[in-house]
């Protein structure tokens with residue numbers, strides 16, 4: 038068994054983890070930092086692998102509108118208000134105020150942000166009043182990852198790849214180390230690793246794999262939520278998960294031009310089903326104007342009336358149908374002239390390849406060619422040729438967890454020496470997360486947590502991990518995972534079905550209670566080790582823990598807000614209303630007597646008026 042001793046252990050090699058590890062070294066080069074990652078460095082996690090239409094990194098720069106000395110305050114207010122007023126204002130403030138510094142850091146280490154006439158180009162996302170989204174193109178996150186990895190390799194940071202953190206060890210509410218497994222070993226005894234450390238920075242990303250349909254890469258199993266919760270850390274806002282329409286084959290989000298081209302929404306029976314979900318009396322013209330607007334309101338949100346489109350796609354799939362976007366033919370009754378003048382104008386600003394009025398009217402494919410021909414090439418490169426009439430199969434897919442391990446202004450949790458950063462952290466984002474703020478979050482809080490851990494750890498006395506603790510862990514694992522019970526893959530698939538059916542776009546009290554019951558059955562079963570290995574089985578355990586937490590939080594929040602849509606009955610297409618001010622509060626979850634206990638709290642405000 039390998040035993041590694043260090044000052045600070047960073048867990049995860051995405052945007053958050055890499056930035057945190059660098060910040061420790063920048064603060065105190067003498068400290069021994071180890072970065073452990075479940076996959077290969079630079080090749081696992083969302084930052085390294087995600088791609089969409091145009092990935093955004095939000096920052097308020099000197100030239101960002103409205104170009105006031107404190108323009109960042111508008112940014113902070115957007116995070117909080119668009120977020121649904123259920124995040125800590127003070128954390129939103131830290132994010133917004135440090136955006137320019139974080140941007141400059143990335144710019145200096147070589148992230149190729151697009152500039153126009155010498156200025157960093159920025160666009161508007163998700164209801165923000167001012168354009169703050171900096172970008173390199175569809176691969177902004179990948180470029181950030183690559184630049185950070187280059188920096189990491191220049192520093193004296195030990196990298197341990199294929200290493201999955203599976204247990205956190207404490208002494209008197211202070212971190213003292215962790216147990217991890219080598220994901221290449223199928224045997225717990227052979228693959229065990231122990232880290233003795235004074236601080237752990239969790240940066241393991243989100244847990245989209247809890248859902249059958251998701252755009253997460255392998256390994257996105259929310260391990261930090263489960264591990265931190267298991268040792269008494271608080272979680273927050275776990276019911277808020279970005280879910281939106283995406284291609285099931287390529288995982289590309291169908292936002293922006295994919296909607297603005299106005300494709301046909303069709304099921305495998307050839308039916309154009311969308312209209313049947315709209316309220317009686319809606320005209321086709323109104324419906325297609327909603328489809329256009331869906332381009333700028335990805336993912337689902339109570340605050341955007343376009344949520345009816347997500348509901349329609351979700352319910353159609355729940356009926357057992359396959360659902361597609363068809364670009365070959367205009368949808369029934371669609372006429373380009375029916376788009377409101379404001380949307381036609383918007384469309385015109387996006388034309389990069391003018392095919393002329395007649396072609397524009399003729400088909401969604403022509404429109405896609407006009408406003409985003411690279412996406413057609415991208416899809417073709419991923420074996421989906423819309424030019425020859427292939428349809429894009431879609432589903433409502435989980436993309437981002439807004440909540441996570443509850444952090445304070447330094448990124449620390451309620452456990453000393455335990456930090457969380459990036460998507461696994463919570464409290465900085467609300468119910469909705471305006472696009473671009475997740476990548477920003479990783480950088481801002483990456484730096485803050487790294488520096489804080491570096492400041493505090495020299496005075497901490499390192500405690501040793503005993504042989505007994507390791508044996509206890511093995512016994513614990515053997516109780517949960519063994520040679521009998523439900524096979525890990527089967528357990529995971531069942532869980533994902535349950536989460537998709539009851540805790541995705543349409544949430545009802547009845548459905549959530551049913552989900553809680555079925556998850557409990559899974560929780561009480563032993564998981565049988567299958568050919569996917571011990572790491573897969575342990576991940577599945579983590580998914581069961583976090584799913585229970587998501588469902589219980591969703592059950593408690595008996596209103597709609599952000600992506601959390603509650604309905605009185607499954608057959609309703611109109612969500613229960615948002616309950617302001619009663620529910621301008623967040624739900625904090627803590628493990629008490631082996632069960633999740635939920636508390637409702639008022640968020641912290643801004644330090645400014």
Ligand SMILES: Cc1cc2nc3c(=O)[nH]c(=O)nc-3n(C[C@H](O)[C@H](O)[C@H](O)COP(=O)(O)OP(=O)(O)OC[C@H]3O[C@@H](n4cnc5c(N)ncnc54)[C@H](O)[C@@H]3O)c2cc1C
Pocket residue numbers: 048049050051052053054073074075076081082083084085087088089091092093094095178200201202203240241242243252253256260261288290436437458459460461472473474475476477479
């Ligand atoms: C398709 C898509 C498009 C997106 N677009 C945008 C956008 O435009 N703008 C924006 O701001 N955000 C966007 N997001 C969200 C954003 O990209 C992520 O929130 C962010 O990259 C997460 O970074 P992270 O460092 O927290 O986690 P990740 O990048 O996911 O890294 C997690 C790391 O932890 C490791 N790990 C996991 N579990 C363990 C374990 N138990 N032990 C050890 N290591 C572990 C993984 O191997 C990985 O290295 C998008 C997300 C997706 C999926």
